[in-house]
Amino acid sequence: MNRDRVREALAPRALTAALMDLERELGREINAAVFTPGELRDRVRNGDPFARAVLAGPKVFLEGDDDALARIVG
Numbered sequence: 001m002n003r004d005r006v007r008e009a010l011a012p013r014a015l016t017a018a019l020m021d022l023e024r025e026l027g028r029e030i031n032a033a034v035f036t037p038g039e040l041r042d043r044v045r046n047g048d049p050f051a052r053a054v055l056a057g058p059k060v061f062l063e064g065d066d067d068a069l070a071r072i073v074g
Contacts, residue, residue, distance in 0.1 A: 015034070019032055033050070033054075040073060041072060045073075045074070055069070
């Protein structure tokens with residue numbers, strides 16, 4: 001997926017619509033949390049339990065990979 005499509009998909013209305021469709025398909029609720037790279041880095045550095053749990057769990061990357069994520073969070 002290219003960067004423009006990722007940005008489009010993360011626009012609030014588009015994200016909400018996509019998640020609603022996915023929730024119906026999966027039959028369960030999905031709660032999204034969107035952070036800028038700086039916000040995520042700050043949360044991790046400050047020991048935010050949610051951010052740390054997300055980083056420790058399985059991930060599906062729309063863009064980048066584990067190395068790119070590691071560069072963001074330090």
